Amino acid sequence: MYTPSSMEFGKESPFPIPSAPPYPPSPPLASLPSHVEHSTVTTTGIPLNKTKPSNPPTAPNPDSHSPVAWSTGLCDCCDDCNSCCLTCWCPCVTFGRIAEMADRGSTSCGVSGALYMLILCVTGCSCLYSCFYRSKLRGQYFLKESPCTDCCIHCCCEECALCQEYRELKNHGFDMSIGWHGNMERKKRMAALPPSIEVGMFRST
Template sequence: MYQSKPNYPPPHATGFPMSTNSEYYAPSMVPSALEIHTPPESVAWSTGLCDCCDDVGNCCMTCFCPCVTFGKIAEIVDKGSSSCGTSGALYTLIMCVTGCQCLYSCFYRSKMRALYSLQKRPCGDCCVHCFCEQCALCQEYRELKRRGFDMEIGWLANMEKQGYAAPTMPMPPPTQQGMTR
């Protein structure tokens, strides 16, 4: 004969995962991880890593002076909080002192991927920058360019060009002259 299981109340939450074999487990009552948080879909890069023929001028600049290309990328990715010159100079300093500028630039690739939900292709950000530094910088430059940025004018000019008002600096109060007779 068939015996039904007794109708016990569910156990108190302990914080420990329950096995699927438990008689108290009710899959319909527990949301899946996908229902709780679904990250945005990642999109492909607009150009491949080795598509340098798309912008020969930038390719040559990056080959001979990667600090300039990096500085332009960093200014846009940082949304103007760091200047092209400062980022490029820091890149050059790291390159001259340690030779590990690829670790600095891979940080910006990761930041850019997160900003635009780009795929981690063809491999991890550090691998791309350690083994193909110039190609990675060229790809990032092309990506920002295809997203509508004029890489030659910087962040603020791009925001003005796109119709966003530049933040205005408040005028200081007029200063008074020293004592007069």
């Protein structure tokens, strides 16, 4: 059996002996970036690229319409004397026109006015019917419930409430005398008209 001699032990091996790569020196903690936590530094001295968790973005709130004030006050009946006189003598006509506009033409002025007059003659509490349309009108135009609730306003000041609602619809561009369908036809005719072109004056030479 062959045994190596002491001379052969002293010879270098023709194959390189693998060794672990040297690690770079660990930097001081004070020189680390501010977004790197000190706890993320491993024992090898190599910092890990970990940042502090940020708060998740919150979803934006949907846009909500804030209520706006009425164009006229409750007691500004003298601003429109025609509607004031109409409401004093024939409140059923005023209410019928308001109801037709609030219902977008699904009910006519005559039907709503007749029902209003029937409730007034039988029960005397037509305000309980008209206050429903005040709430509907406020929801369509995002109006404030002021100075108090709709039911209280119609129970205490029925004529003033009807006049205010009548003026509000007129200030939104409605012609109350032609009804909902008449206003829609007028709007279509105005949209079909060509834009007017202003011709300037030229000086003749």
